[in-house]
Amino acid sequence: MEPLNQTVQFAVMTEIEFTSWHKWSESPYFDLKSFYETFDGGQSFAWDRHADYIEGRFLKSIFRLRLENNRILFSIPKTANLETEERSLANYLAIDLDFESMRDSLPWRSDSILKQAIDAYPNLRILRQPLSETLLGFLCSSTKQIPQIKQILRLSAESYGETIIAPFKSLPDWDRLAKLEENQLRNLKLGYRANYIKQSADFLKENPDFLSKLSSLPTQVAKERLMQLPGVGEKIADCVLLFGLGKMESFPIDTWIEKILIRFYQLEGYSKKQLQQFAFSHFGASAGYAQQFLFSAARSESIKI
DNA sequence: CCGCAGGATACTG
DNA sequence: CAGTATCCTGCG
Structure with missing residues (x-):
């Protein structure tokens, strides 16, 4: 052998x-x-x-x-x-989308932290990923690190995806997910997130136009709609809007961004709601783009938390 | 073995 | 409202 x-x-x-x-x-x-x-x-x-x-x-x-x-x-x-x-x-x-002009519209001239972040990743872009897959990805993301999320999605594709070209498989779509039992989902290492996926899949089955209708709605309305889904709170809704629908004003606040804002903009004691308000008034219509600059720079320690 | 991780939710004061 | 326990799993 x-x-x-x-x-x-x-x-x-x-x-x-x-x-x-x-x-x-x-x-x-x-x-x-x-x-x-x-x-x-x-x-x-x-x-x-x-x-x-x-x-x-x-x-x-x-x-x-x-x-x-x-x-x-x-x-x-x-x-x-x-x-x-x-x-x-x-x-x-x-x-x-014109990312150069969006970048220029950000307040980097008066905000040296943002300027450092932009200098670290000057050509960073926001992707416009398929909405259904973006929702699935971020529903899996709570208290998980990126490698773990990737593993869940890889396992989902291997187990329940359709073959694109062997051996490559797509992610299972929401129709497929709706047909799975919760224990089948749990086998994907989803843990308690399995219930969120299951219930969201059932909801989407009952409301087939739900996702396709989102893009034409005002961002705030779309956000409220997304938050009807079990397992989708503010943060995940904002991620889906930003990374799946190109809604640049969406500003996801995770623990990283929370720390960054509090630390660099002296916002001790601010609630999430207040941070959200600060982000919108300080960064403006492309706040989500600013978020990504700050996030990437902090993650790579280009700016030090 | 224990604590925790890029979160949501239900429940408490 | 603000704070907190709980939901799972894998990894350090």
Whole structure:
């Protein structure tokens, strides 16, 4: 027996063919740090880092991305449709939004903390991820660290996803999740979150248009609606609005951001509600973008809490 | 083995 | 309102 050989053979058998690297003329400009942080910095759980590229999937798409001369090159499975995938990448990256002007609209001229954060990740972007997957990801996220959330989602896809191209599987959609028993969900290491997923899946089944209707609503209304779902409080609602619907004014306050705001803006004693109010009045219409700068910078210790 | 982690909720004062 | 126990699991 030669286990090593078997392993190698298995790897070869299951490996699928990817295209060579495509230049992408619409690519936003990225420095390397901002590139990695955008895809694998906490707004998405869909991407894994490899030696010289990142690999990720959303809905039925699989992408490898890397940077060359500050622009994205992409590679997709050879069987995928190039034009379709390119459009879907453009939407995912929200290239219709002008992040440079949003960045310029932030109060960095008078806010040296924010300026430091922006300097650390100048080309950071907010992704516009599929709403259903964003909701699922953040419903899994409470008191979990990113690697654990990724593990839950990986297990969910392996167990109940649909094969995109073997061996790649999508995440299970909400219809599929609604068909699962709570103990099947618990096997995904969801713990008490299993109940949230189960009840949310049932709710979405009863209200099939719920998610698709959200995007046209005013942000505050959409937020209240999202918070009707079990397991969705303010923080998760704001994450879904920001990372799944491109609502840039949404300002998720987790324990990190709470610490950052209190520490750097001298807001001791402020409640979450008051912090939210501060964020809106200080950062303005793109407060969520400011949040991501501060979050990323603090996480990498570019600004020290 | 214990404490805790990028949270929500129900319940208490 | 503000504070707190509880919900699970895996990892350090």
